[in-house]
């Protein structure tokens with residue numbers, strides 16, 4: 001099972017609706033502000049749907065629809081953001097290796113170690129990151 005194989009020891013459920021989430025509006029705003037994390041972001045969708053936007057090598061947004069049954073793993077250091085879609089509801093399982101840290105670091109973060117490692121891994125895989133202009 002992926003959880004065991006990858007050591008995802010921590011798990012909780014995030015029911016993204018105004019009744020269950022404190023500071024709902026603010027949280028959604030923060031999710032949609034472009035950021036990175038120091039660790040992988042692992043989400044499994046149980047109900048509803050939404051969009052994860054990630055940056056490609058040329059710094060363009062790629063929009064990823066996530067719906068019930070989908071698993072998404074974002075590498076540490078990748079610029080991303082999240083938004084609900086018109087269904088206005090999502091229930092996500094959050095997985096983490098060890099004690100969870102959800103801290104977002106808003107762009108720009110070019111000196112953040114996770115960002116540097118991510119860029120390095122992209123280059124090693126043969127990618128050519130293009131400078132934004």
Ligand SMILES: CSCCC(=O)C(=O)O
Nearest residue numbers: 031043081082092102104
């Ligand atoms: C709704 S979970 C995804 C939002 C996000 O990017 C985060 O956890 O920081």
